[in-house]
Amino acid sequence: MSITSLKTGGTGLSLALDNNYMEPIATTVVGSTAVNSIIFNDIPQGYKHLQLRMFGRTTRGSGNDGANLRFNGDASASYSEHELKGSGTAVSVYGYASDVSAAHSVFATDGGYSASIFGAIVLDILDYSSINKYKTVRSLGGADNNGTGTVGGVYFDSSCWQNLTPITSIYINSPTGSNFVQYSRFSLYGIKG
């Protein structure tokens, strides 16, 4: 599923923000047919930061899932990540220096969670249009399964896309290759600064 922004550059920005410093860029809700990926194209460059608000569940048969991000179609090993996780029973950490995408957690799964439960991730991409900085991403994510099984958790994730190019597109898929199910939602916002 590919989404193209309705806004194009600075001339598309609303002038009536007042206290509303966040501006919706585009959103998609998965319909009755599960989808393997989401793409935000033509991201306008007139904001300071971006925020992705995601509400997700996948077709994975067990465990947790999440959102893998790639920027501008870059599938090279140019992403690094740190993770601090609370599973409900233990605290753990994770990280890697170079990978082909940046994984952020957590989404619920058809096989691991009770029905009607979705995970949530609020993710910030700071200085996304800078040509002088690598792109830093931070997120808070979580899902709870009412104490059933070993799934669920609350996650602090941070990642870095080691590239000086402004972000113009974001590709999102599941780290496990599963599909996003109906009612999963991906909303992109621009934050003025």
Next chain:
Amino acid sequence: MAAKTGTYTLIASNTLNSSTTSVTFSSIPSTYTDLILVMNCWQPSSTGEIQIQFNGDTGTNYSYTRLEGNHNGAESLRSSNNTKLFVGALSTSSYPTVSTVHILDYANTTTYKSSLVRHNSLYSSNVFPINTGAIAGLWRSTSAITSMTIDQYNTGDGNFASGSTFKLYGIEAGNL
């Protein structure tokens, strides 16, 4: 289709003029996609835990997973089948707790309601339950959230101190 203007709209705000046991936001419009509750609050004389109940649901329909830490270390806990949702530790004596609660897709009538909480509380002696942390919360109801009541769990004098602030914001999604 016209592009949407800015979002993060203040729906309601409450700054306490006196010690109060609970704060309620009612008649929450369903026109937004997400809600964000921002609290800056403390107890007059002791510490406590902040909790939320939605739509007056007093059933055991709330659960959460916590990740938190203070000078004593870090831990992760989970709690299920509760009558309210824990959303942060509450400090005292003018050491405000800041708790931000994100409730995504609060108005949909198909899924349960998931929330993300980021909370920070400080106190000079760093006693329990004072800490910093995050919470993944769940209200097992497919009803749209139309009201929320914020109070405290089982501690201290049970009041939010005068000067505590509670602000509820709505976030609209972009065009489909």
